[in-house]
Each structure stands twice: as C-alpha cells, then as structure tokens.
Amino acid sequence: MIKDYAGLAVKNLKRRGLRSYLTLLGILIGITAVIALITLGNGLRTAVISQFGISSTEVISVQAGGVNAFGPPGSGVTNPLRLEDVEAIEKLNGVERAVRRNIPTGKLEFKDEVIFGVIMSIPDGEDRKFVYEELNINPVEGRLLKDRDIGKVVLGNNFLTEKAGLSNPVKVGNKVRISDKTFEVVGITEKKGSFIFDNVVHMNENDLEALAGYGDKVDLIAVKIKDKGEIEKVKEDIEKLLRERRNVEEGEEDFEVSTPEAELETVDQVLGGVQAFIVLIAFVAIVVGAIGIVNTMTTSVLERKKEIGVMKAIGAKNSDIFFQFFIESGLLGLVGGIAGIFFGIIIGFFGTIGINSFLGSSASPKIDLILIFLSLIGSFLIGSIAGITPALRAAKQHPVKALRS
Amino acid sequence: MAKGKREVIRLEGVKKYYFMGENIVKAVDGVDMVINHGDFVAIMGPSGSGKSTTMNLVGSLDLPTDGEIYLDGHNIARLSESSLAQIRGKKIGFIFQSFNLIPNLTAKENIMLPMLFQGLRIDERELKAEKLLELVELTDRKNHYPNQLSGGQQQRVAIARALANDPDVILADEPTGNLDTKTGEKVMNFLEEFNRKGKTIIMVTHDPELAKEHAKIVYWMKDGKIEKTTKTKKAR
Ligand SMILES: Nc1ncnc2c1ncn2[C@@H]1O[C@H](COP(=O)(O)OP(=O)(O)O)[C@@H](O)[C@H]1O
Ligand SMILES: [Mg+2]
Numbered sequence: 001m002i003k004d005y006a007g008l009a010v011k012n013l014k015r016r017g018l019r020s021y022l023t024l025l026g027i028l029i030g031i032t033a034v035i036a037l038i039t040l041g042n043g044l045r046t047a048v049i050s051q052f053g054i055s056s057t058e059v060i061s062v063q064a065g066g067v068n069a070f071g072p073p074g075s076g077v078t079n080p081l082r083l084e085d086v087e088a089i090e091k092l093n094g095v096e097r098a099v100r101r102n103i104p105t106g107k108l109e110f111k112d113e114v115i116f117g118v119i120m121s122i123p124d125g126e127d128r129k130f131v132y133e134e135l136n137i138n139p140v141e142g143r144l145l146k147d148r149d150i151g152k153v154v155l156g157n158n159f160l161t162e163k164a165g166l167s168n169p170v171k172v173g174n175k176v177r178i179s180d181k182t183f184e185v186v187g188i189t190e191k192k193g194s195f196i197f198d199n200v201v202h203m204n205e206n207d208l209e210a211l212a213g214y215g216d217k218v219d220l221i222a223v224k225i226k227d228k229g230e231i232e233k234v235k236e237d238i239e240k241l242l243r244e245r246r247n248v249e250e251g252e253e254d255f256e257v258s259t260p261e262a263e264l265e266t267v268d269q270v271l272g273g274v275q276a277f278i279v280l281i282a283f284v285a286i287v288v289g290a291i292g293i294v295n296t297m298t299t300s301v302l303e304r305k306k307e308i309g310v311m312k313a314i315g316a317k318n319s320d321i322f323f324q325f326f327i328e329s330g331l332l333g334l335v336g337g338i339a340g341i342f343f344g345i346i347i348g349f350f351g352t353i354g355i356n357s358f359l360g361s362s363a364s365p366k367i368d369l370i371l372i373f374l375s376l377i378g379s380f381l382i383g384s385i386a387g388i389t390p391a392l393r394a395a396k397q398h399p400v401k402a403l404r405s
Numbered sequence: 406m407a408k409g410k411r412e413v414i415r416l417e418g419v420k421k422y423y424f425m426g427e428n429i430v431k432a433v434d435g436v437d438m439v440i441n442h443g444d445f446v447a448i449m450g451p452s453g454s455g456k457s458t459t460m461n462l463v464g465s466l467d468l469p470t471d472g473e474i475y476l477d478g479h480n481i482a483r484l485s486e487s488s489l490a491q492i493r494g495k496k497i498g499f500i501f502q503s504f505n506l507i508p509n510l511t512a513k514e515n516i517m518l519p520m521l522f523q524g525l526r527i528d529e530r531e532l533k534a535e536k537l538l539e540l541v542e543l544t545d546r547k548n549h550y551p552n553q554l555s556g557g558q559q560q561r562v563a564i565a566r567a568l569a570n571d572p573d574v575i576l577a578d579e580p581t582g583n584l585d586t587k588t589g590e591k592v593m594n595f596l597e598e599f600n601r602k603g604k605t606i607i608m609v610t611h612d613p614e615l616a617k618e619h620a621k622i623v624y625w626m627k628d629g630k631i632e633k634t635t636k637t638k639k640a641r
Binding site for chain 1: 461464466467486487490491493494495498499501505507508509510518519521522523524527566567569570
C-alpha cells in the first residue's frame, strides 16, 4: 500500500510547478550547509593546523604577554622573557632543552622592491638541530644555515614565487638587503603550507642580534621535554617557575605556556564555534523550509479539494487520503534533501580544492555516507511531519462539499 | 434470482436540510423510494430540486438529517465516515456530469484507483482494468491522460472506473450533461448494456426525453419531494 501511495505521490510531485519546489529552498540550504560543513570539515582543520605550523612533536612553547598563541610572538609585550628565564627553565626536571627564539620583523629589499616580513633566529649547535627537527624544516634548493655562517640567510618557499610579495623570484646565490645590510641567500625551504614558515627569513642568532639589537630579550622559548608522558606536569612546573620569577599570582599570568594539544584544542574550539554557527543557520533554514512545506501542502489540499471528493466517492477512506498527502509531503522534503546533499558535496569538494590551492595544503574532502543517509531520512521526516496538518485537513474534507467545490 | 424483485435500496422519510444561518434549505424533504435489483431508475426534475442530494445520500456520501436509508438491507443512515467509505467503495459506482477523472493519472490508472482503496493487489488491479477498458472500447487509449481524451471517452473511462469493484449500484449524476447528443447516446448505450447485465442504475437528469428513452422507472422530483413515479415502456 505504501508503495502505491508513493507512486501516486510521485505523480503528483511531477505535475507540481516551480513554485512548490522553490519552497524547498529552506531544506535545501539547511542540508547543503550541513553536508558541506562535514565534507569540508577535515580539510578546514588540516589547513588551519598547517597554517599556524602547529607541530605534532612534544614541544612546549613559552611566550610573554599572554597574547593569543597565533599572534606575532613578542609583539607589544611590556615584560619580555629574558635569557635567564631560558636558563632557569632548562634547569627544571623533565626538561631536556630550552631554546631561545627571536622573531623580529624587518625590511627586505630585492631588485628595487621592498617588503616587510618576519625574521626567525636560528640557534647554534644542538639547538639548531632541534629547531630544524621540531619545525621539520628542509631545504628544497641550496642548504640550511650552519654554525659560523655569517651574512647568510635562508628563505621560505614563497620567495620562489610571487607569493612572498616580490615580483621577482629569489634564487640561491642572490643577494638581498635586510634592514640595510646585505645578505647572501644560501637556501630555500620546502613548502610548508603555512603563511608564517613559507614567508619567513632564517638568520643565525649573531647576525640577527646585531641587526635587531634585542639583547637578552627573548620572544619565544621552545622547550623540549624528556618524557612525552610528563608534558602536562612540565608545563605546570614552567608556569610555577615563571610566576615566581615574574612575581605574578596564579590566574593573572602575563605569559603563556602552550602545548601542541592546547593549540589544537584552540583550533578545534574555533572550528567548533564556526560549526555550531553553521548548524544553527542550517537549523533555522530547515525550520523555515518546513513552514514552507506546510504552506505548499495546504495550498495543494485546497487546489485538489475536488480530487479529494472524487477519491472519497470511489471509496477512499480518510486514512487513504491522509497517507497520500503525508507521503507526498515527505517526498517533497526528500527532494529538497537530495538537492541539498548534491550541492553540499559539490561545495565541500570544490571548497577543499580551493583551500588546498590557496594555502598549499593537501586536505581531502570527506564523504560521510552515514551523514548522507541520515540527511535523506531526516529530510523525508521533516517533509512528512510538515505534511501532517495539511494531510489531516485533506482527510477531513466532507466528500459532498469537496465534490461541489 | 428473481429479477426485479430483490430490494437494493430503500429510502424512508429521508430529509436533508442545510442550515445557512437563519435559513433552512430543505434540499431533500421527506423522500420515500424503493429500488429493486436490476432497475434502471431516472430521477427527473428541475435544477435545485434535490436530485443530486438524494443521489449522494443513496451513495452514502452524506448522512441524512432525518429518515432511514437501507442499502442491501443494512441501515446506513447513521454509520461512521470510514464504514461509509468502505460501503460506497464496494457497493456503489459513481459517474459524474463533469467526468471527475484524476488529471495526473492515465485512463488505466484511474480505473485501477477504486481497487487500490479496496486493497487489491497490483496484478489483480491491472488485469481488471484491462478487461474494463476492453468493455468500454478504450484499450488503445489506456495510457492517455484525461486531458488527452474527448469528453465521451473520459465519461467511458469514468464508467469503467465505476464498475471497477463490481458494485451492485451505479449512480450517474447527469452523465450526458457535458456531452453532445451523439456522444451522450453512446454513453447511455453502455449504461443500458450494463443494466442488462444486471447492474442497478440510478441516473439523475433534467432531460425528460433521456429519462423516458433509457430508464424503466422515473421519479419526478420537485422542491425536495417526489411528485410522482412513472413507468416507461421499457418496464415490462
Ligand atoms: N452543501 C450545501 N449547502 C447548502 N445548500 C445546498 C448544499 N447542497 C445543496 N444545496 C441546496 O439544496 C438544493 C438542492 O440541491 P441539489 O441536490 O444539488 O439539486 P439538483 O441536483 O436537483 O440540481 C439546492 O437549492 C442547493 O442550493
Ligand atoms: Mg445536480
């Protein structure tokens, strides 16, 4: 029987005008948003993570100022970290190594063009190895900096193209002027998919100190721990140590100690907020869509009043009429859902491709079959629930009155 | 079976009043009627005399304000909506002046619809519909939609649809009202043929010639009442 009603409903849907299908826009937008969000979801996350160069190794980073983890480190800090802080942290139990990092901004000139960018200090010896490993930095052309390199720099991958802001690509062996001193480019790094690391200038600490004159001030301390399992404890120890050294109370820290987990959590929180917002929009769209379906179905009950009378005259029970309209309404919702799934996947797919080409990441879209299945069921349910009142109204038509209409 | 003896329909003091604010419209005002199996009855009368209302009451589409209606010996005057639907689906076949086919169903699908409401399987429905299409000589039009058929053809589809569940009684409300004389004649011939095959037919018309020519018994209605009953030459 259900199959027969569905057959009748499909015939009725086929003769419907564009107007009926326009009312499906709400459901379509809602389902599109949800499907696109999920299809895009992983791509967005990977893109954001690679953007900010959040490393997966167990490294704690310490910054002064308590500014957000993604801001330019050390910028606008009143009470900067000092070299003694680095030394004190290194003495803590559980800490294998604490490395000072300075990341000032500077002016770079090449072939009569000027850009402003971030310069990153590279320490000597074992610390150098640690920084390269931790940040996973490798040369794509030339080499990385070595101890005792003087007047030499390595540039991020974007300098190979116009993306760094220069119309001429920079090659190994070229000379660039940084803050009015000349440096030789000895290498270009591999593409990282991050606007920080792909645009950065690497410089040995001595050169950079001479250039920027930051003395014993430190922008960031990278802390390597001995045992991955102790990361939270070491983090708390560092916080305690710095509170004492800087004489601040718990809860009023003017510095930030962050672990990769914490940074990922922040990313997920932001993405979660975005997702919640989109889901809210989707929900509103679907509610609006459901009201649209109620409207359309009510109209067609009125338009087909005579037909209802005829069907009753040839033996249709109230339940027969009810199920016809109920299923028709469900299928109407389903049509919106199918269209939404279609557009959602398209958006998710091309969105991921767009993100990848824009950020140089390599995320892949996620086709979630369970979600698609649920969306199909959901859109049918929304449609049929919206159809309950109109279908009851259809079923309750008095046969004679309906026939006379 | 003694032809013309078994009683199919009995109306006793049937009234149907419509209450329109202050006014009472006495559409049917005390009708008594007995119709036997195999009768061909015409209800004659001017427009507004209560013919359609009477027919709808007989066809269990509506309940009377007062009086009793017996269909096959069962009183249907106070049944529930869903029992009425069951009864009319099984025992009554309706034919309307304006054909009233479902526009988005083909001829064949229209004929199959009443059987769907009786819960018949699809193959049974198909088989029966094909037979009925043959009876009304429309096999070659079975996949046509109503708007692709002439008025006469649509009415023949409607006749086939009325016969779908093998009802005892066919109710035809001005079946030729929207047709020209020649096409109307063909429709009437089909009705007569089915009457010969044993169907009880009640036809509403305001055309006295049509009534005299095809019916056996004519009820003359006026102002909701039966004025007189006459037998035509067709009644032996
Ligand atoms: N649902 C209704 N509401 C109010 N008046 C009605 C209704 N149905 C019929 N009538 C009135 O009852 C009278 C008889 O109607 P009807 O049976 O259709 O007449 P006929 O078929 O003989 O032309 C008419 O005056 C008509 O206006
Ligand atoms: Mg009438």
